[in-house]
Amino acid sequence: MTTPAAAPIGPSRARRRALLKRAENRFGFLLAVPALIAFCVVILYPFLQAIWLSFYRVTIFAPEPKWVGFNNFITFLTDPSQLQAWGTTVMFVVVTTSVTFVLGLVWALLMDQSFRGRAIVRSASLLPWVLPSTVTAFLWTWLLNAQYGVLNAFLLQLGIIDEPVAWLSTPSGAMAGIVIAKTWLSIPLFMAFFLAGLQSLSRDQLEAARVDGATNFQALIHVVLPHLKHTMMVVLVLGAMGNLQQFDVIYAMTGGGPVGATNVLSIEVYRQAFQNWNLGMAATVGVMWFLTIAPPAFIYLRSLFKN
Amino acid sequence: MFDLRSPLAKLIFFGTMAVMALFLFFPIFWMISTSLKSEGEIFVRIPTLLPQDWTLKNYINALTRDDIGVYLKNSLITAGSGAILTTALATYAAFSFAKYRYRGRMPMMYLMLSAQMFPFAVLLISLYPLLQSFGLLNTHLGLIISYIVFALPSATYMMYSYFANLPSDLIEAARADGAGDLTIIHKIILPLAIPGLVTVGLYAFMWAWNDLLYALTLISSKELRTIGPGLLLTHLGESRNDWGAAMAASLVGSVPVIVAFSILQRFFIQGLTAGAVKS
Numbered sequence: 001m002t003t004p005a006a007a008p009i010g011p012s013r014a015r016r017r018a019l020l021k022r023a024e025n026r027f028g029f030l031l032a033v034p035a036l037i038a039f040c041v042v043i044l045y046p047f048l049q050a051i052w053l054s055f056y057r058v059t060i061f062a063p064e065p066k067w068v069g070f071n072n073f074i075t076f077l078t079d080p081s082q083l084q085a086w087g088t089t090v091m092f093v094v095v096t097t098s099v100t101f102v103l104g105l106v107w108a109l110l111m112d113q114s115f116r117g118r119a120i121v122r123s124a125s126l127l128p129w130v131l132p133s134t135v136t137a138f139l140w141t142w143l144l145n146a147q148y149g150v151l152n153a154f155l156l157q158l159g160i161i162d163e164p165v166a167w168l169s170t171p172s173g174a175m176a177g178i179v180i181a182k183t184w185l186s187i188p189l190f191m192a193f194f195l196a197g198l199q200s201l202s203r204d205q206l207e208a209a210r211v212d213g214a215t216n217f218q219a220l221i222h223v224v225l226p227h228l229k230h231t232m233m234v235v236l237v238l239g240a241m242g243n244l245q246q247f248d249v250i251y252a253m254t255g256g257g258p259v260g261a262t263n264v265l266s267i268e269v270y271r272q273a274f275q276n277w278n279l280g281m282a283a284t285v286g287v288m289w290f291l292t293i294a295p296p297a298f299i300y301l302r303s304l305f306k307n
Numbered sequence: 308m309f310d311l312r313s314p315l316a317k318l319i320f321f322g323t324m325a326v327m328a329l330f331l332f333f334p335i336f337w338m339i340s341t342s343l344k345s346e347g348e349i350f351v352r353i354p355t356l357l358p359q360d361w362t363l364k365n366y367i368n369a370l371t372r373d374d375i376g377v378y379l380k381n382s383l384i385t386a387g388s389g390a391i392l393t394t395a396l397a398t399y400a401a402f403s404f405a406k407y408r409y410r411g412r413m414p415m416m417y418l419m420l421s422a423q424m425f426p427f428a429v430l431l432i433s434l435y436p437l438l439q440s441f442g443l444l445n446t447h448l449g450l451i452i453s454y455i456v457f458a459l460p461s462a463t464y465m466m467y468s469y470f471a472n473l474p475s476d477l478i479e480a481a482r483a484d485g486a487g488d489l490t491i492i493h494k495i496i497l498p499l500a501i502p503g504l505v506t507v508g509l510y511a512f513m514w515a516w517n518d519l520l521y522a523l524t525l526i527s528s529k530e531l532r533t534i535g536p537g538l539l540l541t542h543l544g545e546s547r548n549d550w551g552a553a554m555a556a557s558l559v560g561s562v563p564v565i566v567a568f569s570i571l572q573r574f575f576i577q578g579l580t581a582g583a584v585k586s
Contacts, residue, residue, distance in 0.1 A: 021408075027488055028407025032415065035400030035463065039419055042455050046433035047425045053432065103327065110324050112308055123572060125331055130568045132517045134535040135557040138542065139338050142550050150337055153353045187331065198308075206308065216309045216316055224308065245427055248519035252539050266520075269428040274524055279432055286429030297424035301417070 053283035060277035072284035081260055082268065082285065089264040090292070092179065092250075093243045100183045100239060101232075104190025109224070111191065112198045122195075129188035137252030140181035144168055171261030174254045178262050181249055186242065190235055197231030198224070237300035244293050265289040342366065342554040349551050365555035375556055377530060378537030383563065385447050385522075385533055386515035389454030393462055393511040394504060396455065401466030402492060406478060416467065422460045430456055431524055438525065445527050453521050458511035465510070469503035470496070502574045509571050516564050534560045 054072055056065040076082050111122050128136070143151050144167035152164040167173040201224065209219050247266040250256070256263035256271070263271075265285060273282035311317050341349060342365050344358040369375055404416045434453055435444070443449030473496070481491045497504070519535035526532055532540070538560055542553045568575070 025407045025409040028403045029409050032400040032403035035396040038396050038455050043422045046430040049433040050429045107327055130564045131561050132535055133519055134538045135561050138553050138557050139334050148350050266428045273432045282432050286426055289426050293424045
């Protein structure tokens with residue numbers, strides 16, 4: 001751990017050096033131990049236990065785990081309401097991630113341009129992301145209120161609709177509502193990643209394209225977007241993973257309803273576990289969810305390690 | 308980046324910006340506006356943009372009728388402690404992974420990073436009985452420990468990329484001067500890593516502050532409730548339709564994160580995106 005100051009006696013200098021390195025590295029490992037213990041207790045162990053539970057029947061009425069093999073999985077794959085939750089999740093993730101991706105990129109391109117007041121607009125545009133999720137949910141529930149909501153008032157005034165839309169109480173309206181709220185909430189984060197990516201774009205390259213007579217649109221397509229390829233991948237995967245994890249806003253806005261229209265897997269796990277107290281089934285839903293998240297996450301992590 | 312000298316380019320640029328800005332900022336403006344309106348002005352078919360009759364009644368209602376002060380205090384305790392705990396654990400682990408060579412180091416880090424894709428709701432299924440068996444259910448300590456789940460993996464990675472960029476010569480030089488490794492970490496490395504620590508701390512804090520799922524499940528008594536479930540359960544109840552008070556309470560509940568964020572955001576954005584854009 002410390003370097004002894006005494007003159008070398010005994011083992012050769014090289015050997016002493018090697019011994020010292022080993023002691024140092026052993027100390028280095030000790031530094032990681034608290035985090036590793038915490039990781040194993042609150043993350044790894046609960047995860048492995050959930051996998052184990054998915055092969056058992058455990059409910060509040062039958063707390064003694066009973067081995068049922070793949071029965072829970074068969075239930076999941078044959079129960080229309082659970083399959084619907086799966087489909088709902090995939091749809092929510094795909095739509096929300098792609099809409100946020102496009103809008104986040106557009107906003108980043110706008111914020112990369114210099115104009116007066118940019119610093120303020122840039123900082124302010126991070127606001128939606130820092131609000132607590134319950135607040136976001138309240139805010140959008142109020143904006144989308146059928147009777148007194150400002151969105152309906154706005155659309156009525158413009159003559160786009162003739163009657164107020166009952167956003168959160170119809171299946172498709174509720175889906176649209178949670179997609180809009182989650183998109184609004186994540187644009188700042190997506191923008192931040194794209195902005196960081198844009199900052200490493202070399203101005204010379206842009207200048208060269210300009211000199212060659214490229215229009216704004218051509219410069220965007222041939223220089224800017226190709227430069228952002230790596231960032232795009234990161235944003236897509238992180239964004240999709242974040243949307244897949246999403247529970248708070250959806251639960252607070254719709255509780256998964258109406259009639260299960262916004263019942264995504266995170267809410268299904270919560271309901272199975274903490275409302276039905278069917279822990280085995282909850283774990284099964286969780287494992288299926290993990291299997292959905294794993295392929296894109298794996299691709300992302302592999303690219304992280306390559307760097 | 309864009310050449311905005313032509314009027315058409317200008318029109319497209321600022322037109323797009325106006326539409327996007329409306330989408331991003333109008334909801335926040337509306338939250339503030341609603342919170343300052345009286346009931347009669349809130350419940351109208353076609354509302355006015357600004358309150359005709361400014362009133363602070365909603366704020367007084369939210370602060371006196373709701374226990375929002377208690378919720379704020381509870382959130383500060385749990386999110387603050389959770390963030391400090393996570394940052395401390397992540398920092399030592401990240402330094403260990405970045406600056407020492409021992410067997411199993413990289414696999415351990417990969418495993419930790421892969422945990423980012425474990426669904427949080429699923430971990431809760433086992434965390435719940437685990438905390439119960441230690442008597443930590445419905446306690447702040449239990450919630451603080453659970454908050455490690457959200458940010459430990461990404462915090463470790465963020466600190467890792469930070470430390471990996473610090474020159475190792477710095478450490479070797481200090482060692483040659485006879486400094487012990489603990490001294491080196493605390494006296495030399497950590498002061499240099501303050502921007503990174505702030506980023507990671509704020510990141511962990513925000514996760515915990517914004518959490519609804521864990522707080523809703525692991526805390527059952529009203530006096531221990533944090534801001535997320537506190538707001539939800541108050542305004543889901545009889546006052547579900549009191550949108551003025553709901554907006555006022557929401558704003559009060561958001562102030563701490565907004566303040567922390569506006570002071571520290573410069574560090575934050577750099578740190579958060581650092582690992583992602585290197586290529």
